[in-house]
Amino acid sequence: MGETNKIExxxxxxxxxxELAVSDLAGRIRATSDEDQVCLIGIxxxxxxxxxxxxxxxxxxxxxxxxxxxxxxxxxxDDIFTALQQPxxxxxxxxFDLTGKNxxxxxxxxxxGRTIRAALDALVDFGRPRRVRLAVLVDRGLRxxxxxxxxxxxxxxxxxxxxxxxxxxxxGFERDRVVVYERQS
Amino acid sequence: MENPNTLNHLLALEGLSKxxxxxxxxxxxxxxxxxxxxxxxxxxxxxxxxxxxxxxxxTRTRISFEVAAKRLSADTLNFSASTSxxxxxxxxxxxxxxxxxxxxxxxxxxxxxxxxxxxxSERIPAGIVNAGDGPHAHPTQALLxxxxxxxxxxxxxxxxxxxxxxxxxxxxxxxxxxxxxxxGAKVRLAGPRTMLPTMIDRFPVSVHDxxxxxIEGADVxxxxxxxxxxxxxxxxxxxxxxxxxxGLDSQKLKLAKPDCLVxxxxxxxxxxxxxxxxxxxxxxxxxxxxxxxxxxxxAVLFMxxxxxxxxxx
Amino acid sequence: xxxxxMRTRIVNCQIxxxxxxxxxxxxxxxxxxxxxxxxxxxxxxxxxxxxxxxDIDGQGFTLAPSFVDMYANFCEPGYEYRETVASGSRAAAxxxxxxxxxxxxxxxIIQRSDVVRFLLxxxxxxxxxxxxxxxxxxxxxxxxxxxxxxxxxAAGARLVGEGNTFVKxxxxxxxxxxxxxxxxxxxxxxxxxxxxxxxxxxxxFMSTSRGLKCTPVQAEEIAVARHIALAELTGTPTHLVKIxxxxxxxxxxxxxARGINITASVSIHNLALNEDANAGYDAMTKVWPPLRxxxxxxxxxxxxxxxxxxxxxxxHDPHVIEGKEVEFDLATVGASSIxxxxxxxxxxxxxxxxxxxxxxxxxxxxxRKIMHLDGGVISAGMPADLVLLxxxxxxxxxxxxxxxxxxxxxxxxxxxxxxxxxTFRRGRITFAA
Numbered sequence: 031m032g033e034t035n036k037i038e039x040x041x042x043x044x045x046x047x048x049e050l051a052v053s054d055l056a057g058r059i060r061a062t063s064d065e066d067q068v069c070l071i072g073i074x075x076x077x078x079x080x081x082x083x084x085x086x087x088x089x090x091x092x093x094x095x096x097x098x099x100x101x102x103x104x105x106x107x108d109d110i111f112t113a114l115q116q117p118x119x120x121x122x123x124x125x126f127d128l129t130g131k132n133x134x135x136x137x138x139x140x141x142x143g144r145t146i147r148a149a150l151d152a153l154v155d156f157g158r159p160r161r162v163r164l165a166v167l168v169d170r171g172l173r174x175x176x177x178x179x180x181x182x183x184x185x186x187x188x189x190x191x192x193x194x195x196x197x198x199x200x201x202g203f204e205r206d207r208v209v210v211y212e213r214q215s
Numbered sequence: 216m217e218n219p220n221t222l223n224h225l226l227a228l229e230g231l232s233k234x235x236x237x238x239x240x241x242x243x244x245x246x247x248x249x250x251x252x253x254x255x256x257x258x259x260x261x262x263x264x265x266x267x268x269x270x271x272x273x274t275r276t277r278i279s280f281e282v283a284a285k286r287l288s289a290d291t292l293n294f295s296a297s298t299s300x301x302x303x304x305x306x307x308x309x310x311x312x313x314x315x316x317x318x319x320x321x322x323x324x325x326x327x328x329x330x331x332x333x334x335x336s337e338r339i340p341a342g343i344v345n346a347g348d349g350p351h352a353h354p355t356q357a358l359l360x361x362x363x364x365x366x367x368x369x370x371x372x373x374x375x376x377x378x379x380x381x382x383x384x385x386x387x388x389x390x391x392x393x394x395x396x397x398x399g400a401k402v403r404l405a406g407p408r409t410m411l412p413t414m415i416d417r418f419p420v421s422v423h424d425x426x427x428x429x430i431e432g433a434d435v436x437x438x439x440x441x442x443x444x445x446x447x448x449x450x451x452x453x454x455x456x457x458x459x460x461x462g463l464d465s466q467k468l469k470l471a472k473p474d475c476l477v478x479x480x481x482x483x484x485x486x487x488x489x490x491x492x493x494x495x496x497x498x499x500x501x502x503x504x505x506x507x508x509x510x511x512x513x514a515v516l517f518m519x520x521x522x523x524x525x526x527x528x
Numbered sequence: 529x530x531x532x533x534m535r536t537r538i539v540n541c542q543i544x545x546x547x548x549x550x551x552x553x554x555x556x557x558x559x560x561x562x563x564x565x566x567x568x569x570x571x572x573x574x575x576x577x578x579x580x581x582x583d584i585d586g587q588g589f590t591l592a593p594s595f596v597d598m599y600a601n602f603c604e605p606g607y608e609y610r611e612t613v614a615s616g617s618r619a620a621a622x623x624x625x626x627x628x629x630x631x632x633x634x635x636x637i638i639q640r641s642d643v644v645r646f647l648l649x650x651x652x653x654x655x656x657x658x659x660x661x662x663x664x665x666x667x668x669x670x671x672x673x674x675x676x677x678x679x680x681x682a683a684g685a686r687l688v689g690e691g692n693t694f695v696k697x698x699x700x701x702x703x704x705x706x707x708x709x710x711x712x713x714x715x716x717x718x719x720x721x722x723x724x725x726x727x728x729x730x731x732x733f734m735s736t737s738r739g740l741k742c743t744p745v746q747a748e749e750i751a752v753a754r755h756i757a758l759a760e761l762t763g764t765p766t767h768l769v770k771i772x773x774x775x776x777x778x779x780x781x782x783x784x785a786r787g788i789n790i791t792a793s794v795s796i797h798n799l800a801l802n803e804d805a806n807a808g809y810d811a812m813t814k815v816w817p818p819l820r821x822x823x824x825x826x827x828x829x830x831x832x833x834x835x836x837x838x839x840x841x842x843x844h845d846p847h848v849i850e851g852k853e854v855e856f857d858l859a860t861v862g863a864s865s866i867x868x869x870x871x872x873x874x875x876x877x878x879x880x881x882x883x884x885x886x887x888x889x890x891x892x893x894x895x896r897k898i899m900h901l902d903g904g905v906i907s908a909g910m911p912a913d914l915v916l917l918x919x920x921x922x923x924x925x926x927x928x929x930x931x932x933x934x935x936x937x938x939x940x941x942x943x944x945x946x947x948x949x950x951t952f953r954r955g956r957i958t959f960a961a
Contacts, residue, residue: 102245104245105245105249105257105258105259106257106258106259110259110521110524111259111520111521111523111524112524118220118238118241118242119241119242119245119246119517120245121244121245121248122245122248122249122252123248124252127253151258152257155252155253155254155256155257156252156253156254157253407706407707407710408706408707408709408710408762408764409703409706409707424709424710424711424712425710449673449674449697449699449700449703449704450674450703450707451674451707452673452674452675452676452677452678452679452707453676455676456676456677456678456679459678459679459682460678460679460682460710
């Protein structure tokens with residue numbers, strides 16, 4: 031995460047927009063869920079922060095019993111040994127059986143869909159959920175796999191030479207933003 | 216420039232940088248979690264063949280590696296001394312070349328001769344993981360020992376670690392000494408002089424004639440196994456005297472810090488180097504060592520496979 | 529351990545203090561509770577009124593630190609018909625000794641902590657000298673399995689060695705020496721390669737002319753070289769017991785120059801006698817190491833003077849008369865010697881072959897240094913372990929009348945110049961002539 035040599039091109043969400051998007055996601059999940067218990071699984075690392083925000087927002091709209099987990103998908107990636115960067119394996123923390131549960135998988139940015147494919151592979155090892163839906167803060171298009179988000183906070187068009195980054199205060203940034211950067215070669 | 220997140224081979228801890236050792240231990244944290252899941256398997260080594268090439272027998276280490284490989288979804292093959300062609304006079308090199316016909320990606324090897332793992336690493340195109348080459352090195356044991364210490368104590372830097380027993384014949388001792396010094400721990404050695412290798416004090420360690428000064432104020436005490444095979448070899452009078460003078464009992468353990476960890480690479484001679492009371496006490500982390508062994512070996516296999524993957528590009 | 533509580537003084541004597549070097553000076557010494565409290569020159573001051581002081585008149589005698597013997601056989605346990613710790617202690621006290629080291633070759637051998645404790649207790653019971661058992665290196669001194677050296681050290685042993693037996697396997701001896709190093713012990717080794725030893729005499733002119741079976745000096749030379757090398761390898765303090773040859777002396781001198789941690793001793797017999805003593809087939813002269821050539825004897829004297837050899841040992845080895853009243857070849861080996869050592873050495877002083885200061889160093893100072901014992905000097909604060917010596921008295925030795933139970937001495941019938949007259953152990957008189 032985070033490359034050198036990039037320049038900021040445009041800010042697509044500011045702090046207020048992020049806050050509204052998160053509440054909006056919570057509301058839509060409420061409207062389409064027929065019980066109070068859901069499992070939020072945040073994908074390391076950006077998805078975990080978004081999932082924590084979503085957790086708070088969902089309590090506000092009436093969810094009573096939200097279980098929370100973190101999922102590291104490094105070991106399930108399809109480019110695990112060939113990627114230029116070699117990410118450190120972070121921790122997975124799912125302490126409950128997913129069988130029969132209403133799972134909401136959460137990530138910060140939906141892009142090619144490979145991360146989500148890996149996450150679905152991993153989830154299967156933790157049980158057989160009743161249903162799995164995907165919630166993301168930003169959908170930037172350019173899919174390489176037949177994957178779509180059930181709930182997206184904002185949808186934007188981007189180019190392949192751009193990166194989209196979610197920057198939140200709890201990650202160490204000054205203020206909440208979602209920024210499009212252009213890679214410099 | 217060495218990439219701390221991959222391993223070309225793992226032959227010994229000597230020469231590995233602090234960053235690489237830290238990386239292995241950090242990866243092992245993640246893999247320990249896998250062993251707590253309902254389905255104890257992850258896919259990264261799917262399609263990778265790991266051969267367990269154990270010329271010197273060992274059930275415990277071999278099984279630990281086998282479990283580690285399987286939990287990474289690798290395929291394993293067993294090759295042991297009794298079933299091998301080595302007993303028919305085939306040289307190590309020829310045997311290994313024949314193994315290569317099965318196209319193993321990684322060979323985990325244990326052998327009587329020091330330097331055997333290095334020998335193969337220079338001649339055959341697989342990733343070699345040394346599971347013990349004579350009295351020279353046993354890097355994964357030292358790594359799991361350090362993992363255990365770090366997990367319990369939160370650090371390795373500045374830890375006072377005492378290693379007691381047959382240092383001269385112990386690959387566990389040698390690898391631990393290298394690893395602990397690299398990671399900034401302080402090492403104290405104790406044992407009969409007949410079991411201390413000459414000039415061991417060229418390493419920045421303190422050497423003691425008795426267990427008491429070595430263990431005083433220690434954070435960790437590691438007892439080494441007295442191998443019964445040594446008994447006829449003039450090195451000390453009897454089990455009884457060894458136990459009284461150099462063995463660890465509750466009384467001597469009081470000299471260490473109150474939360475001192477008691478470790479042992481196994482298998483233990485209860486009543487010789489360690490009393491059953493101490494071995495089963497709350498300070499003993501001997502069973503944790505075994506559990507951590509699988510996680511550490513998963514990390515090592517993962518990092519070696521990663522190097523192979525990169526080199527395929 | 530009994531001590532005199534009373535204040536005691538030895539007055540009007542010549543004080544020989546190794547610490548001050550030089551000659552003896554006229555003076556007095558006071559001690560109380562086993563410790564020297566004052567040392568003075570010249571006339572002792574009159575005791576103050578009411579003070580309870582016992583004065584011992586040392587007129588005509590020399591006061592020196594008491595002697596320490598590092599190699600003796602008191603034959604207990606197992607051979608009590610020859611000597612016991614009690615009788616040997618009495619003989620030692622009469623020889624001016626307050627401490628004696630005992631060889632492990634008893635029956636049972638000193639190879640377990642219980643025998644060590646037994647001997648320490650016997651010494652306490654006899655209450656004459658401090659007993660220091662030497663633990664064996666291997667079980668039954670067979671050179672196969674290490675004895676429980678650590679346990680013996682815990683029981684109080686400070687020295688280990690294989691008695692008069694040569695450890696055949698060099699590699700095994702190495703391991704024993706290394707292991708002894710863990711416990712701060714001194715390893716005491718005798719020096720004769722048995723495969724070269726064909727008889728009890730020195731291979732030289734006397735053995736040829738008398739047809740006696742003999743052993744060349746090279747048997748000692750090879751053993752000394754081996755032990756020096758192992759001392760260098762292991763770093764364990766090593767004492768070479770009873771050097772008897774010029775060849776041995778040469779090797780030790782060289783090793784000391786190289787800084788190797790070894791010390792050495794010589795027996796009174798090799799210092800005072802040479803192979804000529806065997807001329808009459810007198811079994812009383814059958815000792816081990818054998819009495820060697822005159823060149824060897826002179827080399828030993830010179831080595832003792834210059835410190836290459838640190839100490840003199842009695843090699844006390846008493847036997848009943850039956851063992852010696854037989855043909856030379858069949859006779860027992862050894863002499864009862866502990867009460868005679870000062871007389872023998874002082875006779876050599878009178879003959880101009882040794883200095884008196886060397887004798888006191890060899891009997892009192894240097895043994896304490898090797899064994900890390902307190903004392904050996906006459907000054908306030910030191911233990912009152914002292915001996916009053918008559919350097920002039922001439923006495924004929926009579927084997928049958930020795931304090932020791934043993935009767936065997938090559939000096940039987942000879943005149944010795946000088947003898948101890950009173951021995952003090954921590955202020956208590958253990959012998960008075």
